[in-house]
Amino acid sequence: MKTGTLFDPLQVTGRSAVDTAAQIGRWGGLVLDSFRALPRVRTWGPLLLGQMARVGVNSVPIALFIATFTGVVMALQASYTFTGAVPIYFVGTLVGKTMILELGPVLTGLALSGRVGANIAAELGTMRVTEQIDALETLAYDPVAYLVVPRVLAGIIMFPAVVILATAIGIVAGWGTSLELLDMSTPEFMKGLRLFFDPWDVQFAAIKSLSFGFTVTSVGCFFGFTTTGGAEGVGGSTTRAVVVSSMVILVLDAFWAATLL
Amino acid sequence: MDDVHKAFGPNRVLRGFSLEVTDGETLAVVGQSGTGKSVALKHMVGLLKPDKGSVWVDEQNLGDLDLEGLYRIRRKVGYVFQFAALFDSLTVAENVGMGLKRMKGWGKDDIRDRVRECLELVELTGMEDHHPAELSGGQKKRAGLARAIATQPDYLLYDEPTTGLDPVTTTVIDRLIIRTREELNVTAVVITHDMDSAYRVADRIGMLHEGVIRFMGTPEEIQACEDPVVRGFIEGKPELLQEEAV
Numbered sequence: 001m002k003t004g005t006l007f008d009p010l011q012v013t014g015r016s017a018v019d020t021a022a023q024i025g026r027w028g029g030l031v032l033d034s035f036r037a038l039p040r041v042r043t044w045g046p047l048l049l050g051q052m053a054r055v056g057v058n059s060v061p062i063a064l065f066i067a068t069f070t071g072v073v074m075a076l077q078a079s080y081t082f083t084g085a086v087p088i089y090f091v092g093t094l095v096g097k098t099m100i101l102e103l104g105p106v107l108t109g110l111a112l113s114g115r116v117g118a119n120i121a122a123e124l125g126t127m128r129v130t131e132q133i134d135a136l137e138t139l140a141y142d143p144v145a146y147l148v149v150p151r152v153l154a155g156i157i158m159f160p161a162v163v164i165l166a167t168a169i170g171i172v173a174g175w176g177t178s179l180e181l182l183d184m185s186t187p188e189f190m191k192g193l194r195l196f197f198d199p200w201d202v203q204f205a206a207i208k209s210l211s212f213g214f215t216v217t218s219v220g221c222f223f224g225f226t227t228t229g230g231a232e233g234v235g236g237s238t239t240r241a242v243v244v245s246s247m248v249i250l251v252l253d254a255f256w257a258a259t260l261l
Numbered sequence: 262m263d264d265v266h267k268a269f270g271p272n273r274v275l276r277g278f279s280l281e282v283t284d285g286e287t288l289a290v291v292g293q294s295g296t297g298k299s300v301a302l303k304h305m306v307g308l309l310k311p312d313k314g315s316v317w318v319d320e321q322n323l324g325d326l327d328l329e330g331l332y333r334i335r336r337k338v339g340y341v342f343q344f345a346a347l348f349d350s351l352t353v354a355e356n357v358g359m360g361l362k363r364m365k366g367w368g369k370d371d372i373r374d375r376v377r378e379c380l381e382l383v384e385l386t387g388m389e390d391h392h393p394a395e396l397s398g399g400q401k402k403r404a405g406l407a408r409a410i411a412t413q414p415d416y417l418l419y420d421e422p423t424t425g426l427d428p429v430t431t432t433v434i435d436r437l438i439i440r441t442r443e444e445l446n447v448t449a450v451v452i453t454h455d456m457d458s459a460y461r462v463a464d465r466i467g468m469l470h471e472g473v474i475r476f477m478g479t480p481e482e483i484q485a486c487e488d489p490v491v492r493g494f495i496e497g498k499p500e501l502l503q504e505e506a507v
Contacts, residue, residue, distance in 0.1 A: 131346040134308050138340035139360040139408075140332040 027222045030144070034152055034218070037145035047150040055116050055151065055217065056158025060165065062115055063108045067166035070103050071095060071173030079182045088184055092192025095174035100201045101261075104167030106253050109212035112159065113245040117220040120151055121241035124224025125234040133225070148221045152214060159213025160206040167205060208256050212249050219245040265314035266472075267300055274300050276472030277314070287442055287449040289463035291456065293494065296469050298452040299343065299420050305450065306338050306418060307331045318416070336364065339409030339447075343421040345401035347393035353380070353404050354389035360412040379407040382444070383437055399430035403437065410441055417441065419451040423458045435461045456495050460484075468494060 037044070078094040124147060127133050136143045171193070178184040223237040223244070267275040274297035282288050290298050303309040304316050307323045316323045318334050326334065347356050357379055358372045367375075380386055383403040393401060402422060409417060419438065423431040435458050442449060453459050459466050460480045468476040468483070468491055476483060476491045483491060493501025 126349075130344060131342050132348055134303070135340070135342060135346040135348070135408075137308060138306055138335055138338065139412075140335045140363050141359075142328070142332075 026226065027219070030148065030222050030225060031218055033144045034148050037142055037149050040142055040145040040149075043142060043145040044149040044153070047146070048153055051150040051154035052158050054119075055112075055154040055213075056162050059112050059115055059158075059162055062111050063162050063166040064169050066107050066111050067099070067104060067170035068173040070107060071099060071170035071175075072177045074098055074103070074170070075174040075177040075182065079178075088182070089188040089192035089195070091178055091182065091184065092175070092189040093195045094192075095178075096171055096193040097196060097201070099167050099170040099174070100205050102253075104170055105163050105205050105208045105212065106249065108163045108166045109159070109209060109216065109249045110246055112162070112212070113216045113249060114242050116155065117216040117241045117245045118238045120217060120220030121224040121227075121238045122234055124221060125227035125237040128225060128227045129230055129233060143225075148218075148225070151221055152217045155213035155217030156210055157213075159216070160209045163205060163209035163212075164202070204256070204260055207260065208253065211252050211256070215248045215252065216245045219248065262301065262304060263315050263317065265301070265304060265311040265316065267297070267304070267309065267312055274472060275304075275311070278469070278473055279314075280467060280474060282448060282450055284448050285446065286464040287438070287451060287462055289451045289453055289459040289466045290469055290474075291454055291459050291466055291494070292469035294454060297472060298454075298469055301469065302340075302418050302420050302450065302452050306335055306340055332363075336360075336412060337415045339412065339414035339417045341402070341405050341409045341417065341419045341422055343424060345393070345405035347396075347401060347404055347408070349393055351392075352389065353385065353391050353393070353396070353407075356393070356404060357407045357411050359408065364412060375411055376407075379411045380404075382410070382440070383407045384433075399426055399433065402426065402430075402434055406434075406437060406441070410445060410447075413445065415447060417447045417449040419449065419453075421452055421454070423453065423455050431455065431458060432461075434458075438462045470494075 074095045075091055078091040079088065082088060082090055082094075124133070127147070133143050133147070136146055175186070175189050175193075178189045179186065220241045223241040227233045227237040229236075262278055262280045265275050265278040266273070267278075278297070278301055280288075280290070280301070290301065292298050300309060304311055304323075305318070307316070307326075310324065319337070321330070321334065323331065323334065347353075348359070351359070354373075354376050357376045361367045361372045361375060376389065377386070380389065383406050385400060385403055385407060388396070388400065388404070393404070396404060406422070422438065423434050426434065438449065438451065439462055441447060449462075451459070451462055463480060465477060466480055466483045467474045470490055476486055476488060478486065483495065486492065489501045493499065
């Protein structure tokens, strides 16, 4: 009996599990190094505002675009579902609750994992394969403090801000749709919106989006930092950064729902 | 470097590599592509850590140093990368001044003056505001050299400084290496497989073959060397190297 071949499913699964565990370990190492680099404020401090603009401000258009159409669709689908069965003002409830608790944070997180995570992985990956990260080290810079810390901090700070803005715009879009297409009045929509509103929901969304910001930026930095090879390596790192951070966002989404709600 | 071993997976690149560089000299390390010359150079500044053996700079073992200690050593070393490794997002002036920002006592005006001085030395005056993408290959190498010398290092490490350049630009870079040594009195290690360049710039030449220094001597001595491996390399005769392998 042949054992240990490439087609041995046990071996392939085992190797994949070991590789994944090793990757998680190395990512954890980078996160730990980032914490250790926090006192080097002189290195990352001047870069933070620029990264906040890149990670947050530049992401606003795509986040608002997604939120607007999500708000419109939520209002229409709620109306379609509720007609004749549930009072129409529940459209406001559904739009508000789902935008705040789920769709605002998750859709924005997924969109930003593509925009921000891919951007970070491609940029740092290119810097790695063109020896720019080595050059930083020879100039006595801590590359983690210079490249990773400002990006991760920018993600942690800006993701909640972008998510809250996008969520608000999504609700406004749902309200506008309710007025224009569903013949609802503003008081009806507001009644539904206020009905089950809990300020904790906003905190919940902020906590979730903060964790998404950390995930997208740290995973992007990790795959960028560990890029090998040339253009193909950079492409691979970019893809992995987006896929892995999207998966982690969905896992975190379930985790926060299970632990905080 | 003392008995340094380094492997990447099954590929044993350095197999007991030892090298001593004397103060003030320019030492060229030559050898075929893929023999580990750049790997050896990266060990000298702590970018790579040896699997076995030790690397000493100013009587300090790099393996014993913490990050701060390593940075103190790196501030004494300038590194010229094979493809310049300039930071894409920064201008030439910002690239050159990057190392100075890490040093105490350098104000903005001091940095600007020093950058101008370095760019003048490498004949890139007027290119301060250009980005690396706007530079030719030779200009990038010169900008990389300007960045390496900006911090007035005691040691300069050149990784293939003339690879991919035309003969005229190669001579220009070689002259810059010589001029840098004369004006700044630095100790230099030049990694190259360009023998003409090595003869021009080096006081001594070491040949790296199969992970160890196969030969060490002056440019005259290497030209007179009878070792078939050395002759095969400097005369460009692969059959001599193959005979050795057999």
